[in-house]
Amino acid sequence: MTAAPTPGALRLAEHRFFVGAPSGLADRLEPLAVERSYAFGDTLVREGDIADRFVLIYEGKVALEIVLPDRPSVTIQTLGGGDVLGWSWLVPPPEWWLDARAVKRTRTLELPAGPLRAALDAHPDDGYAFLLRLLPVVAQRLDHTRLQLMDLHGR
Amino acid sequence: MAARSLPPAAEEMPSPWAPVPFRVAQRTAETSDTVTLVLTPARDAPEFPFAPGQFNMLYAFGVGEAAISISGDPAAPGSLVHTVRTAGKVSGALAAAGPGTIVGVRGPYGSAWPLAAAEGKDVVLVAGGLGLPPLRPALYTMLADRGKFGRIEVIYGARTPKDLVFYRQVQEWRARTDLRFQTTVDAADRSWYGDVGLVTARVPDLRVDPANTVAFLCGPEVMLKFTVQALVAKGMTEDQVYVSLERNMKCAIGLCGHCQLGPEFVCRDGPVFRYSDVRRYLTVREL
Structure with missing residues (x-):
């Protein structure tokens, strides 16, 4: 992983997560953002580690994996450009519940959890708007998980 | 006389x-x-x-x-x-x-995919599981007359990588530059570098003009329902979407009624329907 902040290369406001958000929300959070680049095989987050950031994926592909004892890891979902990774930083205890691994070269902007929470706490309107953007992501992942559990393509 | x-x-x-x-x-x-x-x-x-x-x-x-x-x-x-x-x-x-x-x-x-109506438009094919075989003839036809159609996007979902049919041909299609063929599976191990997740998750990334697009869907009915929702969220309307339905067909000529869906006989009036024409029947339990 390369922590290579290159201001101006990626912008929060251009990410799908912020499309339609109240004016200025992305701009106010922009100073927190750190641009990162991951090569194939790099681990973004690891199960059990502290969930310390919110990751917005701009390009590439990230596999979310569950590690099983004595069995190969299972990929349960892949994320790509326009997707976001992680709400674990909002849910106590703030730790990652799965691994995230780059399976293509991946570029992200990442917001550190502490400063992000502080910013949203300080401006409740921004906090509410942010959660209104995040909740549909959570709901969609839940819907998809339910459908995957139904094993639609099975016998 | x-x-x-x-x-x-x-x-x-x-x-x-x-x-x-x-x-x-x-x-x-x-x-x-x-x-x-x-x-x-x-x-x-x-x-x-x-x-x-x-x-x-x-x-x-x-x-x-x-x-x-x-x-x-x-x-x-x-x-x-x-x-x-x-x-x-x-x-x-x-x-x-x-x-x-x-x-x-x-x-x-039965009825056919409305390829004539798709001419001049972007075309989205979404297949789940064994939904790809009924769509393959449409893809053959479009690729044989490629200039008649706009962008062609295919999303193909299966249970695991081992459940993908036409595997070699799918790899050939994925390598083509005149269509985008995406595959996704419900679960995989680390040997799979493709997408994992539902076909609906790929819909937001479709590179089509929603107002000038026709979609053909074939797969489990629950998949059809959620895929239509995703296409509508993308900006399409339900009358731009065609689905292939499966029912218990016996006579295949619209006589026995085994495959009846409301007023429609799937064998005779379908299996390909415009989604807006049949959506109300798909939510009727026991139908």
């Missing part, structure tokens, strides 16, 4: 119930439970023209008949191609039929 033309004698009329014998010329295992059969006429017979999306009733002699979509190229009507998954006795017998086996064929039946 003008003489009224009389129907031909009964013995001259082809019986809708009589299967035509075809011989299994080739059997290819697609997955652990799915095979593709290439059938050729067992007797001298004219070519077997069909439209993409239509199906045949395949007869495993001594076992029974099943409705199976045609998965071959409409431009090659000299042989019939069917992809069969073992789901019961009849499909199991068909899937087990080796080269030389005689099977009966009635058809082709």
Whole structure:
């Protein structure tokens, strides 16, 4: 992983997560953002580690994996450009519940959890708007998980 | 009084119930439970023209008949191609039929993908599981006349990488530059570098003009419902979406009623329907 902040290369406001958000929300959070680049095989987050950031994926592909004892890891979902990774930083205890691994070269902007929470706490309107953007992501992942559990393509 | 033309004698009329014998010329295992059969006429017979999306009733002699979509190229009507998954006795017998086996064929039946209506537009094909075979003839046709269509996007979902059918051909399609073919599976191990997740998750990334797009969907009905929702969220309307439905077909000619869906007979009026025409029936329980 390369922590290579290159201001101006990626912008929060251009990410799908912020499309339609109240004016200025992305701009106010922009100073927190750190641009990162991951090569194939790099681990973004690891199960059990502290969930310390919110990751917005701009390009590439990230596999979310569950590690099983004595069995190969299972990929349960892949994320790509326009997707976001992680709400674990909002849910106590703030730790990652799965691994995230780059399976293509991946570029992200990442917001550190502490400063992000502080910013949203300080401006409740921004906090509410942010959660209104995040909740549909959570709901969609839940819907998809339910459908995957139904094993639609099975016998 | 003008003489009224009389129907031909009964013995001259082809019986809708009589299967035509075809011989299994080739059997290819697609997955652990799915095979593709290439059938050729067992007797001298004219070519077997069909439209993409239509199906045949395949007869495993001594076992029974099943409705199976045609998965071959409409431009090659000299042989019939069917992809069969073992789901019961009849499909199991068909899937087990080796080269030389005689099977009966009635058809082709049903409605087709509206390719003429798709000309000049972007086209999205979404297939889930064994939904790809009924869509393959449409893809063959579009690729053979590529200039008539706008962008072509295919999203194909399966349970695992081992459940993907037409695997080699899918790799060829994925390598083409004149269509975008995405595959996704419900779960995979680390040897799979493709997408994992539902086909609906790929819809937001479609590179099409929603106002000028037609979508053809085939797969489990729950998948159809959520895919339509995702397409509508993308900016399409339900009348731009066509679905292929599956019901318990017996006669295949709109007589027996086994496949009735509200006022529609899936065998005769379908299996391809405009989604806005049938959506209200798909939420009726027990229908």
